[in-house]
Each structure stands twice: as structure tokens, then as C-alpha cells.
Amino acid sequence: MNLPNGDKAQVPQAKITEYLLSLAHEDGRSKAQFFLHFGYSITEWQRLATALQEHAQQHPVTKIEDSPFGKRYIIEGTIKAPDGRTPLVRAIWFIEDETEIPRLVTAYPLRRQT
Secondary structure, eight states: OOOTTGGGOBOOHHHIIIIITOTTOTTTHHHHHHHHHTTOOSTTHHHHHHHHHHHHHHSOEEEEEEETTEEEEEEEEEOOOTTSOOOEEEEEEEEETTOOOOEEEEEEESSOOO
């Protein structure tokens, strides 16, 4: 099964620049180190947003979790990094009950990669 409405998946700029690529964010710091290591950058934050949107369309959902407000979709697979490598990433998407649009919650490496 693919992410429902994966072609409409939203990745807010703040999720990338203030979290996934922010070395200053307490929870995002390790994720930022990972993504920066593969050539992503805050100045070209759209590259990571696009890579995660493509990730959602190219790989099947591995798990669905119910919550009081909607469903969380977990997707695992590779993304094509700016430096040409293809790190393995888990991305978490959320679709609220009242909307059909997937919104990125987080993304992180599945295992240590060089």
C-alpha cells in the first residue's frame, strides 16, 4: 500500500529548516547531522523536502498507527541524496481525520551509514 494522496504530501519549510536540518534543535540535531552528511543544506532546503515527497511516493507504507486525531503512516526506503548516495530513511507521515493531505512528521536514518 502506498501513502494515501502521496502526490499531495506536504513538507513545511519549518519542518526542514528548523528541525531536520537544524543543528541547534535539541531533538533534530542528530537528524541534521545525518542529512547534512549526505549533502543536504538549509539554503537548499527544498531538495530534502522534494526527496521526502518522492520517498513517500516510491516506497510502500510499512506500518499504520491509529491515533485519536488520525493515522500515522511509516514509510521506509532510500532517498537520493545530493551527493549521489542513497541513504535508508524512515519517514513518518500523519493524515488527520478531517483532511486527506499527508503531512510530514519526521524522518531519520534506519541504520548507521557512511
